[in-house]
Amino acid sequence: MKTTRNTTAKTTILEIIKNSEVALSHTEIQALSQNVCDRVTIYRVLDRLVAEDVIHKTVNLDGTIKYASCHHLHDDVIHTHNHIHFSCEKCHLVTCLENVEPTFKLPPNYSVREVNFTLSGLCPNCL
Amino acid sequence: MKTTRNTTAKTTILEIIKNSEVALSHTEIQALSQNVCDRVTIYRVLDRLVAEDVIHKTVNLDGTIKYASCHHLHDDVIHTHNHIHFSCEKCHLVTCLENVEPTFKLPPNYSVREVNFTLSGLCPNCL
DNA sequence: ATTTATAACGCAACAATGTTGCGTTTAATT
DNA sequence: AATTAAACGCAACATTGTTGCGTTATAAAT
Numbered sequence: 001m002k003t004t005r006n007t008t009a010k011t012t013i014l015e016i017i018k019n020s021e022v023a024l025s026h027t028e029i030q031a032l033s034q035n036v037c038d039r040v041t042i043y044r045v046l047d048r049l050v051a052e053d054v055i056h057k058t059v060n061l062d063g064t065i066k067y068a069s070c071h072h073l074h075d076d077v078i079h080t081h082n083h084i085h086f087s088c089e090k091c092h093l094v095t096c097l098e099n100v101e102p103t104f105k106l107p108p109n110y111s112v113r114e115v116n117f118t119l120s121g122l123c124p125n126c127l
Numbered sequence: 128m129k130t131t132r133n134t135t136a137k138t139t140i141l142e143i144i145k146n147s148e149v150a151l152s153h154t155e156i157q158a159l160s161q162n163v164c165d166r167v168t169i170y171r172v173l174d175r176l177v178a179e180d181v182i183h184k185t186v187n188l189d190g191t192i193k194y195a196s197c198h199h200l201h202d203d204v205i206h207t208h209n210h211i212h213f214s215c216e217k218c219h220l221v222t223c224l225e226n227v228e229p230t231f232k233l234p235p236n237y238s239v240r241e242v243n244f245t246l247s248g249l250c251p252n253c254l
Numbered sequence: 255a256t257t258t259a260t261a262a263c264g265c266a267a268c269a270a271t272g273t274t275g276c277g278t279t280t281a282a283t284t
Numbered sequence: 285a286a287t288t289a290a291a292c293g294c295a296a297c298a299t300t301g302t303t304g305c306g307t308t309a310t311a312a313a314t
Contacts, residue, residue: 063190102231109251118243124236
């Protein structure tokens with residue numbers, strides 16, 4: 001049976017993501033991790049953390065993938081990531097707007113499994 | 128003064144995008160264009176078409192950037208792209224759901240300039 | 255505490271994607 | 285037909301992500 005292990009790479013990377021106010025890309029995590037492990041390991045750790053539902057992915061408007069920790073609220077059994085991400089064009093920070101849930105109505109026969117909502121513009125700090 | 132020219136590369140690429148029901152990536156456009164021009168030229172033409180607001184960009188959940196033609200409705204002066212894109216996980220086609228406009232309310236002091244809403248799951252054809 | 259199985263790792267090599275510089279071509283105006 | 289610079293091709297490079305494989309180290313069993 002497939003088990004999962006706690007390694008120094010995994011814990012430090014998770015710490016970096018948890019301590020960050022904003023979503024981080026692979027490259028940013030690599031810069032922050034000070035050679036704790038190989039570049040490839042970061043990719044693998046990120047994949048594992050996403051699979052374990054500890055962090056989530058979001059895609060920036062330029063195509064770069066960013067990671068942020070999941071804030072599991074209270075006792076939600078179903079845990080979704082359909083909140084909005086805001087990407088500032090000036091400071092390039094990506095923030096999770098946890099409380100902003102967009103609404104929309106879809107045509108029939110679409111089955112949604114994953115969601116990515118990203119806005120870009122200027123954040124309060126840069127406005 | 129900076130003018131823009133109509134070249135064969137530009138017109139054929141625009142045709143490809145306009146004739147497509149779904150949003151296309153650079154790689155897909157390259158495959159469909161049958162060596163009409165260099166790989167680099169495709170990048171440059173796409174940038175130009177986006178700048179001219181003839182096509183628009185959207186980002187898939189895997190980070191790949193797709194392009195679709197803009198359908199300027201009636202006499203809209205302000206022309207936005209804040210409709211939803213649907214990315215099918217099975218057939219990998221990205222469709223613009225032109226008529227589905229999401230609503231959401233943002234915290235104060237955010238200035239939005241661009242929007243990207245992408246859903247993924249199964250499209251009607253693959254359901 | 256030692257052994258053991260395998261998850262996770264490092265490294266090297268590769269693949270895909272996007273960018274830049276520069277000399278050449280060609281579209282559109284004169 | 286001449287002119288000008290937008291657009292092009294090509295080569296080289298940068299970045300990002302992937303894969304294979306031998307090695308390391310975690311966590312469980314002894």
